[in-house]
Amino acid sequence: MLPNLYEQMSFTELRAYIVENREDIEALRLLMSKRDPNSPKYPMPVTEADMQAQIEIIRRKINGEL
Incomplete structure (x- = not known):
């Protein structure tokens, strides 16, 4: 293309x-x-807790909660 x-x-x-x-x-x-330059930016997860927090954010976005 x-x-x-x-x-x-x-x-x-x-x-x-x-x-x-x-x-x-x-x-x-x-x-x-x-x-979109105004979209939120998320840092690279360093710890397991960081990873779980990002997984929760993604889950909430998928479910339309954010």
Whole structure:
């Protein structure tokens, strides 16, 4: 696929394309540039407690609680 075609895709379409074409670095770069700069950032978990806290955050997001 050509990079200008990636720009015409919505975020969701581009993400679905990348799931199927993980080796396409240009598409991945464009997807990362489209991310919301205001979205929350989570630090890399260091301890088991950190990992469990992030798992809980993800669970709550999936269930629509956040």
